[in-house]
């Protein structure tokens with residue numbers, strides 16, 4: 001008989017409009033199987049916006065239920081059929097299909113193919129790796145993309161939208177730690193002090209970017225931007241980049257449409273750089289995680305980190321969908 005473990009399990013039938021969610025014991029038989037199987041005792045996971053979409057039945061994220069969300073997991077290899085990993089190795093698994101249609105990290109055990117598994121970098125603990133999680137990794141990918149576009153600290157202000165969110169808050173901290181002048185845009189009055197403490201040189205309201213404009217160009221203001229909002233906000237940012245500026249776009253909490261002309265691109269030479277963590281190749285993952293564990297290591301994330309148990313997840317799922325969460329929720333799956 002296979003053993004059981006605790007998981008935050010989401011159920012939905014084809015006719016249900018809403019999901020039902022509970023922390024329950026499930027059997028290892030419910031885990032996926034692959035050509036080579038790495039079974040991992042999960043110690044920590046973290047909550048990302050995508051997890052909340054999966055937990056609430058968004059078919060663009062998860063097609064088949066019952067399901068265990070959780071796109072992030074950090075833990076210790078229990079068994080391995082691959083010679084790349086041995087029992088006892090400390091590892092990170094992030095994105096690919098984890099938590100989407102493969103049972104994810106909101107559980108004490110996951111099973112994934114070896115190609116999704118990364119050794120935990122020495123400079124981070126399992127807990128610290130999940131304070132960052134997909135959010136921190138995505139923020140670091142965005143910074144890396146802007147630097148690749150030639151962004152230098154002297155270039156001027158870099159605006160970060162959705163700045164109190166998971167990716168946004170870490171982007172503020174990372175950019176500031178690397179010497180950039182960061183302007184944090186937030187819809188939360190209560191987040192201003194925190195964003196200043198992460199290194200923002202000033203904080204502006206979300207409404208600075210929320211009015212649609214028919215003008216093809218706006219006053220050139222930003223050297224660069226990291227945007228998780230999309231829609232009108234992203235269009236406004238592209239129109240108000242300075243000559244040669246770049247925006248790293250990773251999210252769509254405010255909208256998926258992009259209503260623009262080509263003028264910002266052909267008159268100001270600006271760049272729109274897409275950021276994707278989910279299918280990011282393993283070599284790039286290792287490079288970025290190595291930076292996060294060394295030169296880019298952040299030591300000021302305590303104030304934006306709250307640790308929760310599996311039993312406290314459901315409330316956090318609702319809160320992240322309402323845009324209310326400030327910073328990161330690490331899930332201590334064994335507490």
Ligand code: NDP
Nearest residue numbers: 049162163164165166167186187251252253254276277323
């Ligand atoms: P969070 O919920 O933690 O952060 C999103 C933030 O956006 C909120 O905290 C809020 O910040 C702001 N916000 C929320 N609703 C709105 C709105 N209607 N209009 C404008 N701003 C809003 O989510 P994550 O950081 O986990 O993810 C953010 C986005 O990035 C999601 O779309 C997610 O799917 C995507 N994502 C993409 C990745 C990739 O690889 N491309 C990886 C990770 C996430 P504030 O109150 O400060 O304005």
